[in-house]
Amino acid sequence: MRVAIAIVALVLGSIVFHLLSPWWQTPLASNWDSIDSALHITLLICAIAFVSLNLFLALAIVRFRHRPGSRAHYAPESPRLEKTLTFWTGLGIVGMLAPGLVAWGKYVDVPKDAAVVEAIGQQWQWTFRYPGPDGVLGTAGVQYMTPDNPFGVNPLDPFGRDDILVQGNELHLPKGKSVKLVLRSKDVLHDFYVPEFRAKMDLVPGLVTYFWMTPTTIGTFDILCAELCGVGHHEMRGKVVVEPRESFEAWLGQQESFNQLLAMSSPDAVTEMFRKANSCSTPATWGVR
Incomplete structure (x- = not known):
């Protein structure tokens, strides 16, 4: 139980630190707001994954903790779970890479009048x-x-x-x-x-x-x-x-x-x-x- 509480506290502390942190991006002074957008999308996807996985871990620790008379269900394989994790992981990777690739394409495409x-x-x-x-x-x-x-x-x-x-x-x-x-x-x-x-x-x-x-x-x-x-x-x-x-x-x-x-x-x-x-x-x- 104490481990689960520590994990939840870590998640909440990370969110508060991010929202109240004085260390953030310098004011933008060029045309590259698309790079900022790519960074924000990456942070959002990583934040969702971080919060979701750690809260699930805390929930699993509490719900499936050892109790006298209870036995764990042995399930070495779950095709459905593997497909679900692969889909959401792939979607997250695409979500992080796509904005960066769009920004990079513009980054090296120099205007003719530059x-x-x-x-x-x-x-x-x-x-x-x-x-x-x-x-x-x-x-x-x-x-x-x-x-x-x-x-x-x-x-x-x-x-x-x-x-x-x-x-x-x-x-x-x-x-x-x-x-x-x-x-x-x-x-x-x-x-x-x-x-x-x-x-x-x-x-x-x-x-x-x-x-x-x-x-x-x-x-x-x-x-x-x-x-x-x-x-x-x-x-x-x-x-x-x-x-x-x-x-x-x-x-x-x-x-x-x-x-x-x-x-x-x-x-x-x-x-x-x-x-x-x-x-x-x-x-x-x-x-x-």
Whole structure:
């Protein structure tokens, strides 16, 4: 009996804690309310299963407790019970997976008018690259990286010459404009995560990953690395600044372009960049055309 009471108390305590908990989702600041809907459906299905199974367990403990003179009915198989459990379990799994698959389909289906921004992760900082006035990001790859070309922009690609390079941990985005965020890693596995955007994606060495979103709220939000990437993992933080388009354009105009980086580099450094680019046997990792 005491075990049954403890189980019921656990169920009631869990419900109360969930309803009164101060730890909940951050306010949504992007278009991804469908991800919130998928999460709420998953929580609801799991809650129904948790409450139902534990209350049934408590009821079974009380109803079928040991009593002198009573014998348990031995029923090793029950096709009807197995079919019922299989049906409801399958229905619950479908209910949890379907909203997530719908949200994922939208998550990687980038609008044609979306802007493009590249985020590069390395132990333990973020850097960012924007297309220049031509609106096109030049090709890039780790094979082009040198101490004077940390972004790995292909110096032979004319589309990359006007690319805007941001070497700080601050990403600026205009409010209300869809953006495709292209992700690359210089070293190990990282993950770009902004809780308010409900958006996250792994940065995988040797691959280019992406997602898109539309910022809807002006403000400054934390960028977190959601993958354990070494002893400095906890320090790999950045900021997303969502601002009006006029402020964004003014900020972007103050940033350094790849052409300016080449102009400020020593002749030997520039020669090394082009030598390395000419000697590369593998093509650039990616480029937008």
